[in-house]
Amino acid sequence: MIEIKNIVKTAGEKVILDDISLTIESGSFVVLIGPSGCGKTTTLKLLNKLIEPTSGEIYIDGKPISKEDPIKLRRNIGYVIQNIGLFPHLTIKENIELIPKLKGDKSEEEISETTERLVKMVGLDPDEFLYKYPTELSGGQQQRIGVIRAIATDADIILMDEPFSALDPITRTQLQEWLYELQQELKKTIIFVTHDMDEALKLADKICIMQGGKIQQYDTAENLLKHPANSFVKDFIGSDRLWSAPEYIKAKDIMIKEPVKAIETRTVIQAMEIMRTNKVDSILVTDKNNLLVGILTIKELRRNGIQDYYIYKVMNKDPLFIYEDCNLIEILNIMNNQNVGHIPVVSRDGQLVGLITRSSLLSVLSEQFLEMEVSILG
Ligand SMILES: Nc1ncnc2c1ncn2[C@@H]1O[C@H](COP(=O)(O)OP(=O)(O)OP(=O)(O)O)[C@@H](O)[C@H]1O
Ligand SMILES: [Mg+2]
Structure with missing residues (x-):
């Protein structure tokens, strides 16, 4: 764990x-983001002691880094610097193996094997590339090598300063995918x-939004989108962002929070009266603890007649439902595949918390499009 304190x-x-x-959990992927000059690179440089703080302390696994030897510390922290930073007079192989060799705890053979494996992992052919010099590689290839070099140090912590900024969108997307998978596999602590x-949204477990030397908000992507701490954060993310990332829109954000419901021990006549006064054609049935236990529809009642006295005797005991943390894409899929007009929403412990209907869904979506249009026109 890394703790940056005051x-x-x-x-x-x-x-x-x-x-x-700022506290960064081991094995997590944290992104620092903010306008130029807000202090991102400075923060990275403090972490590997390229510069010293004026005051405050940074702890890595509980140990203050002010007491660590900077050279030793840096050998255990990979650093991909802004604008690549490969040594031009060294071959790719020499660049990658520089720190592992300095460390001196592995044989030449082991180091060589790791290098080959990593180069293959980023989709480059070792035979073709290892003995070239950085200027003989394209920008994208050089950046891949920069990232590999940081990983080859065997460091638990990797600092990456805009490693993909100079790349075309396709290469960039490829490298993002690759880095994401690599992180899943190796569980390094990455500060990017x-x-x-x-x-940031694609890669991060947590995002730290900085401005003017201050942290404006440090949170998960979902919380940043839904609960921006201030107007800077909101503007920085962009107001339509949430809607371009439908996986962040959850059932609990768009459901009707007071669905028409009845307890299972009510009579069928009472249930029909509740439906009639609320102008709905079905009613959600709960037990006395508010657990969803069934659904009763007018259609079913018409088909079966109204003989049975209590709701629980005639209701459908196996109602379709979704959990409140289901996202918009999942909701739309379920509603379309099952061809249902509405679907109850329950918490993970089975409590009935809401209802999503086709028309509630439509009105939420169209409100948003209206808002987006207004903001484009305005
Ligand atoms: N050695 C220094 N002496 C004086 N000012 C400095 C020094 N290093 C950085 N700064 C200033 O500190 C601020 C933060 O710089 P930093 O490089 O951390 O920004 P950044 O967030 O990485 O920006 P960018 O996105 O442009 O890379 C800037 O205003 C910069 O000019
Ligand atoms: Mg910078």
Whole structure:
């Protein structure tokens, strides 16, 4: 775990970082994002002691890094610097193996094997590339090598400063996919700087939005989208962002929160009266603890007659439902595949919490499109 505690960094009169505190769990992928000059690169440089803070302390696994030897520390932290930073006079192989060899805890053979494996992993042919010099590679190929070099150090922590910024969109997307998979597999702690919110949303477990040397919000993508801490964060993310990421829209955000319902021990006549006064053609049935136990529809009653006295005797005891954390795409799929007009929403412990109907869904969606149009026109 990395704990950044009350870090202040000044340069003369200028405050570069203004009391930054941040905790990064081991094995998580954290993205630092914010306008140019907000202090992202400075934060990375503090982490591997390329610079010292004016005040505050950084702890790695509980140990203050101010007491660590910077060279030793850096050998255990991979660093992909802004603008690649491969050594031009070294071959690709030499670039990648520089730190592993300095460390001296592995044989030449082991190091060589790792290099080949990593180069293959980023889709490059070792025979073709290992003995070339950086200038003989395209920008995208060089960036891949930069990332590999950071990983080859065997470091648990990898700092990446805009590693994909100079790439065309296709290569960039490929490398994002690759890095995401790599992270899933190796579970490194990655701190990744970018200017690109799409990139942040794609990769991060948590996103740290910075501005003017301060952290504006440090949160999961979902919380940033739904609960921006202030107007800077909101504008920075973009107001229509949530709707371009439908997987972040959950059933609980769009459901009707007070669906028409009845307890199972009511009579059928009472249930029909409730439906009639609420102008609905079905009613959700719960037990006395508000657990969803069934659904009663007018259609069923008409078909079977109204002989039975209590709801629980005639209701459909196996109602279709969705969980409140289902996302919009899943909801639309279920409603279309099952061809239902409405679907109850339950919490993970089975409590009835809401209802989604086709028309509630439509009105939420169209409201949003209206809002987007207004914001485009305005
Ligand atoms: N050694 C220094 N002396 C004085 N000011 C500095 C120094 N290093 C950085 N700064 C200033 O500190 C601020 C933060 O710089 P930093 O490089 O951390 O920004 P950044 O968020 O990485 O920006 P970018 O997105 O452009 O890379 C900037 O205003 C920069 O000019
Ligand atoms: Mg920078």
